[in-house]
Amino acid sequence: MTATAQRADRSFAPTSPASALVCRSCGAQYPLGPQHACFECFGPLEIGYDPSALARVTRADIESGPHSIWRYAGLLPVGQDVATRVDTGTGMTPLIRADRLADELGFTAPVWVKDDSANPTHSFKDRVVSVAITAARELGFTRIACASTGNLANSVAAHASRIGMPSIVFVPSDLEAAKIVQTAVYGGTLVGVEGSYDDVNRLCAQLSEEDEFEHTGFVNVNIRPYYAEGSKTLGYEVAEQLGWRLPGQYVAPMASGSMLTKINKAFKELVAAELVPSAQWKVFGAQSAGCSPIATAFAAGAAEVVPVKPTGIAKSLNIGNPADGPYALDAVRGSGGAMASVGDEEIREGIRLLARTTGVFAETAGGVTVAVLKKLAESGELDTSVETVVFNTGEGLKTLDAVSAGAQPTAVIAPTLKGMREAGLL
Amino acid sequence: MTATAQRADRSFAPTSPASALVCRSCGAQYPLGPQHACFECFGPLEIGYDPSALARVTRADIESGPHSIWRYAGLLPVGQDVATRVDTGTGMTPLIRADRLADELGFTAPVWVKDDSANPTHSFKDRVVSVAITAARELGFTRIACASTGNLANSVAAHASRIGMPSIVFVPSDLEAAKIVQTAVYGGTLVGVEGSYDDVNRLCAQLSEEDEFEHTGFVNVNIRPYYAEGSKTLGYEVAEQLGWRLPGQYVAPMASGSMLTKINKAFKELVAAELVPSAQWKVFGAQSAGCSPIATAFAAGAAEVVPVKPTGIAKSLNIGNPADGPYALDAVRGSGGAMASVGDEEIREGIRLLARTTGVFAETAGGVTVAVLKKLAESGELDTSVETVVFNTGEGLKTLDAVSAGAQPTAVIAPTLKGMREAGLL
Numbered sequence: 001m002t003a004t005a006q007r008a009d010r011s012f013a014p015t016s017p018a019s020a021l022v023c024r025s026c027g028a029q030y031p032l033g034p035q036h037a038c039f040e041c042f043g044p045l046e047i048g049y050d051p052s053a054l055a056r057v058t059r060a061d062i063e064s065g066p067h068s069i070w071r072y073a074g075l076l077p078v079g080q081d082v083a084t085r086v087d088t089g090t091g092m093t094p095l096i097r098a099d100r101l102a103d104e105l106g107f108t109a110p111v112w113v114k115d116d117s118a119n120p121t122h123s124f125k126d127r128v129v130s131v132a133i134t135a136a137r138e139l140g141f142t143r144i145a146c147a148s149t150g151n152l153a154n155s156v157a158a159h160a161s162r163i164g165m166p167s168i169v170f171v172p173s174d175l176e177a178a179k180i181v182q183t184a185v186y187g188g189t190l191v192g193v194e195g196s197y198d199d200v201n202r203l204c205a206q207l208s209e210e211d212e213f214e215h216t217g218f219v220n221v222n223i224r225p226y227y228a229e230g231s232k233t234l235g236y237e238v239a240e241q242l243g244w245r246l247p248g249q250y251v252a253p254m255a256s257g258s259m260l261t262k263i264n265k266a267f268k269e270l271v272a273a274e275l276v277p278s279a280q281w282k283v284f285g286a287q288s289a290g291c292s293p294i295a296t297a298f299a300a301g302a303a304e305v306v307p308v309k310p311t312g313i314a315k316s317l318n319i320g321n322p323a324d325g326p327y328a329l330d331a332v333r334g335s336g337g338a339m340a341s342v343g344d345e346e347i348r349e350g351i352r353l354l355a356r357t358t359g360v361f362a363e364t365a366g367g368v369t370v371a372v373l374k375k376l377a378e379s380g381e382l383d384t385s386v387e388t389v390v391f392n393t394g395e396g397l398k399t400l401d402a403v404s405a406g407a408q409p410t411a412v413i414a415p416t417l418k419g420m421r422e423a424g425l426l
Numbered sequence: 427m428t429a430t431a432q433r434a435d436r437s438f439a440p441t442s443p444a445s446a447l448v449c450r451s452c453g454a455q456y457p458l459g460p461q462h463a464c465f466e467c468f469g470p471l472e473i474g475y476d477p478s479a480l481a482r483v484t485r486a487d488i489e490s491g492p493h494s495i496w497r498y499a500g501l502l503p504v505g506q507d508v509a510t511r512v513d514t515g516t517g518m519t520p521l522i523r524a525d526r527l528a529d530e531l532g533f534t535a536p537v538w539v540k541d542d543s544a545n546p547t548h549s550f551k552d553r554v555v556s557v558a559i560t561a562a563r564e565l566g567f568t569r570i571a572c573a574s575t576g577n578l579a580n581s582v583a584a585h586a587s588r589i590g591m592p593s594i595v596f597v598p599s600d601l602e603a604a605k606i607v608q609t610a611v612y613g614g615t616l617v618g619v620e621g622s623y624d625d626v627n628r629l630c631a632q633l634s635e636e637d638e639f640e641h642t643g644f645v646n647v648n649i650r651p652y653y654a655e656g657s658k659t660l661g662y663e664v665a666e667q668l669g670w671r672l673p674g675q676y677v678a679p680m681a682s683g684s685m686l687t688k689i690n691k692a693f694k695e696l697v698a699a700e701l702v703p704s705a706q707w708k709v710f711g712a713q714s715a716g717c718s719p720i721a722t723a724f725a726a727g728a729a730e731v732v733p734v735k736p737t738g739i740a741k742s743l744n745i746g747n748p749a750d751g752p753y754a755l756d757a758v759r760g761s762g763g764a765m766a767s768v769g770d771e772e773i774r775e776g777i778r779l780l781a782r783t784t785g786v787f788a789e790t791a792g793g794v795t796v797a798v799l800k801k802l803a804e805s806g807e808l809d810t811s812v813e814t815v816v817f818n819t820g821e822g823l824k825t826l827d828a829v830s831a832g833a834q835p836t837a838v839i840a841p842t843l844k845g846m847r848e849a850g851l852l
Contacts, residue, residue, distance in 0.1 A: 067493055067518070088785065089520035089544070092493070096515075100590055118515070120544065120785070122823070162785035164526055168851075173838045181826050184833035187782035191851065192838035199841035206843060212852055356613035359514065359546070359588035397548070397823035400607050407610035412599045412618035415625035417632060425594075425617065426638055 017053035018077035021045040021225055024327060032077070034139050034217065036224045044323060045225045047077045054273045059244060062236075062275075067092045069127055069233040075269060076233075077226055078135045086133045086163055090126035091233050093118040095241040095389070100357040101370075105377045107384040112247065114238055114391050115360050121158045121182070122395035123151035123316075123363075124259065128230035129219060133159045135226035136217030143216040145169060147204040149197050149255070149316045150179030151394055156219060157186040168216070170200045176315060178398045196310060198321045228324075231259040235266025238389050239276050246276055248386035249337070251284040251376070253369045253393055254294050255317040257328030260285050263391075264331040282337040284382060285328055286372035288314035288364075292341035294325040298332065299339070305329070313344045313402050314364040316394060338381040342371040350374065351396060351403050361396030369393075443479035444503035447471040447651055450753060458503070460565050460643065462650045470749060471651045473503045480699045485670060488662075488701075493518045495553055495659040501695060502659075503652055504561045512559045512589055516552035517659050519544040521667040521815070526783040527796075531803045533810040538673065540664055540817050541786050547584045547608070548821035549577035549742075549789075550685065554656035555645060559585045561652035562643030569642040571595065573630040575623050575681065575742045576605030577789075577820055582645060583612035594642070596626045602741060604824050622736060624747045654750075657685040661692025664815050665702050672702055674812035675763070677710040677802070679795045679819055680720050681743040683754030686711050689817075690757040708763040710808060711754055712798035714740035714790075718767035720751045724758065725765070731755070739770045739828050740790040742820060764807040768797040776800065777822060777829050787822030795819075 021030040025043025036045055057074035065071030069091030070079055079085040094115045102111035119126040129152065136144055143166045146156045153169040160167035169183060173192030184190045193200045201220075207213045208221045219227045239246055246267050252260040264283055270276045287295040290312020297305045305325035310318035322328070332339055342350070347364055350371030355361050362370070373390050376382040396403070413419035420426035447456040451469025462471055483500035491497030495517030496505055505511040520541045528537035545552040555578065562570055569592045572582045579595040586593035595609060599618030610616050619626045627646075633639045634647045645653045665672055672693050678686040690709055696702045713721040716738020723731045731751035736744035748754070758765055768776070773790055776797030781787050788796070799816050802808040822829070839845035846852035 089522075094515035094546070096588075115546075118544065118546065120520070120541075121787075122548075158781075158785035158787070160785075161782050162522075171835075173835070177830065178823060178826055180835065181830045181833040182787055182823060184835065185778060185781045185787055185822065185829055186785065187778065189851070190835045191846075191849070192835040193841045193845075194838065195841035203841045203843075203846075207846065207852070210843070210852065352611060352613065355584075355611045356587050359584035359586075359612065361547075361584070361608055361611055395823070396611065397604060397608060397821070400604055403611050404603065404607045407607040409597075409599070409606065409610065409616045409618040412620065415619045415621035415629045417629075417636070419619075420617075420629075420633065423617070425615070426633070426636065 015080040016077055017049045017074060018047050019050045020048045022048035034222045036222055047225050047229050051272060054269055057273060057275065059275060062240065069130060069230065072233050072236045075236065076131060077229055078131060078138055084134060084138060086130055086137070086159055088120045088126060088130060088159060088162055090119050090130045092237060095238060096358055096360065098358045101354065104353065104357060105374055105384070107377065107388065109385050109387045112389045113354070113358055113360055114234060114389055116234070116391065116393050117360065117362065117395035121154040122398065123155065124231065124234065124393040125151045125155040127233050128227045129155040129159050131230035132217070132219035132223055132227035133163070133165070135223050139217065139223065141215055141217035143168065145204065145216045145218045146220055147197065147201040149318055150175050150398070151316050152220065153183040153190070154179060157183045157188045157190070160188055161186040170204055172197055172200055176399055176401065178400065197319055228258050228262060231262035232266035234259070234391060235263040236270065239267070239270050244276050246270070246279040246281050247389045249282045249284060249382060249388040251286055251369055251373050251388065251390045253317055253365045253391065254285045254287050254322070254328055255319045256322045257294055257324035261324055261327045261331045281335060283332045283335040284337045284372070284376060285332050285339040286369045287339065287341040288312045288317050288347060288368050289341045289343040290314065291318045291320060293320060294322055294328050295339040295341040297325065298329055303329065314347055314368050316363060316365045317368060338376060340372045340375050342368055342375060346371040348403055348406065352406070354392070360392060362392045363394035363396050363399040364402050365394050366392035367402070441506040442503055443475045443500060444473050445476045446474045448474035460648045462648055473651050473655050477698060480695055483699060483701065485701060488666065495556060495656065498659050498662045501662065502557060503655055504557060504564055510560060510564060512556055512563070512585060514546045514552060514556060514585060514588055516545050516556045518663060521664060522784055522786065524784045527780065530779065530783060531800055531810070533803065533814065535811050535813045538815045539780070539784055539786055540660060540815055542660070542817065542819050543786065543788065543821035547580040548824065549581065550657065550660065550819040551577045551581040553659050554653045555581040555585050557656035558643070558645035558649055558653035559589070559591070561649050565643065565649065567641055567643035569594065571630065571642045571644045572646055573623065573627040575744055576601050576824070577742050578646065579609040579616070580605060583609045583614045583616070586614055587612040596630055598623055598626055602825055602827065604826065608824070623745055654684050654688060657688035658692035660685070660817065661689040662696065665693070665696050670702050672696070672705040672707050673815045675708045675710060675808060675814040677712055677795055677799050677814065677816045679743055679791045679817065680711045680713050680748065680754055681745045682748045683720055683750035687750055687753045687757045707761060709758045709761040710763045710798070710802060711758050711765040712795045713765065713767040714738045714743050714773060714794050715767045715769045716740065717744045717746060719746060720748055720754050721765040721767040723751065724755055729755065740773055740794050742789060742791045743794060764802060766798045766801050768794055768801060772797040774829055774832065778832070780818070786818055788818045789820035789822050789825040790828050791820050792818035793828070
């Protein structure tokens, strides 16, 4: 037994509800550990749980926990022992009742915005990284790494600084300046890669096989099964914040497609564990027209996702070869939901619509989601009489360029009453 | 009795602990309402409380309240009735134990970072605006306004959007681009003023006397006494997050000087109300060398603050004529603390130091505070054997330019193992 495996045994048993790594494609099972692909069929692995362990979790357990994702430790693969957690205060972000947005879009039922720009590095990635870096430490890794479109890089570098673990993050070299600076400021190693996110991701997959990276946990490569589970907390929080019940519809942005499927997984787990009443819900997926391989497959009725070369302003969603695309299609189709994509101008208008009706300033990914909410409400695919949650996954300050042209002062005046009068403001 | 006064009566009595507006200079008292200066001596007014009302607040009351500043409604002038509050989820920001920062600075006692970049618009201004806009609505105002160095503008515009109240915000026209865009995106009226913050402030004081602005609440002019109380919540939260006790030292940035004094007021109230054990603490104030009128008066042993023309990168602190300067001097001197100022390069290094040791990316104001923490620890004016709290009041994404020159990728490579080797990374 290796040192890594020993550490895993000690930390994951007996209090973790996780029981195995399960192939999402063929169902083969493997012991918990740093493995992400099935030896049988090369399908992606995810964490499987002991249903009876999940069923033992009570609302009271959760409510008495910390005001962070770790209140749901009983439903996550790692972090049951408080001392093992990397807790940066991630999670329990506001669920905002957006009545003015609902009115503008003709909803008669409540619309809620789950605002993950409130996380420490201002995107939902803090959720997956908190779980991944906790797992990495448990699995004996001494350095943390990732391939990123920006938000993940920010989060990995910040988490690593917090606990004093070295980090190396890989991003496309043409990323928004804000995301480069926000990552570099933490002082870890930041590598700009001349290519697309898909090129960066491929490089990281190669590196994870190299001897020099033996002790490096790539959050979205070799420890991806742990990492991806962090997104479940978005679903748990929505349910708890609604008073332990599920909304009838939700709209989530899609890059790899993972997050959308994990919210769905969380809702199913909550019902199975009787933490919420049994319910039906529909799942809706949002993409940018510049990178819509999953929405395109949905529209075509296809089961396969054909990779694309991404373009457009929603860079954090620009994954042309989305690993979880087929599972996102399954989740949406299985629920009776829909997918749509929106162009750059609609994305900008989505950002402005959300800002002026809710006070939430979203990054381009949030603009995509709100614009798709609008589009599907207008087409009737979203039922405006059903309570709906939309996920804002990132912060407008990270993609300022997207709206800066249309967001300038109403007037520039001399510092006098005369100046006010000349500008028509007095 | 005017409509305004009627509304005030209905909402402030009997559940608000506030009893009067009290002149900080001569002690004259006035009824609660939209007034900010003493008719007798022109001194600034602040909210006075009924000590017996404050003493009735219990830890249990607070702990059972919402996870926002409104859990302290029993200690604030407005918002006792839940229906009257503007609650954007502001407050209860992380108090981070910064062991790696403490180690670098030679502290043997714990150092904590109170991270207000976690507020909805990513600065402590959400606290004062939440209280001010709640008061404004109570006082019958139908539009909200402010003079701002940027963060306040962001917060006022966002809060106004959330509740659908018109806003008009005034900023120096040379502000950081990020702060202009983040304010304009909410769709309120944004006026760039050719001049310094002090010019902007003077214009707002004039406008508040104009008929056209009769129904406009200027958060930091005519409703400033309410507004300023919001900063007390920083002190309450630190005490609660430390397990209902006070730290021995705290370091806060100073612009007008108000916030530093309100944290001190909060600590005193907590002791008086027996919510924390009696304690001694020292107060430390931080300014940028480009705008250090209060720290300069401190160093000179002067009671008066001589206005300056601000320069330097810490724009959010650039108030050359600080309204609460004398009270900040009193708070620091009365506690046995100290003040210091730091130059732009020290500010940049403060931002980087905080980021690489805690994962918190602060704006320039946070860089000022951390750099002053370092400076006063090195000089011995801060006791490194005493538990210390430093306040980060804003978000690094808003002042990216300050650190962008030194925060670039470690390397830019081709997407291949060869590229990694050539960069010396493999």
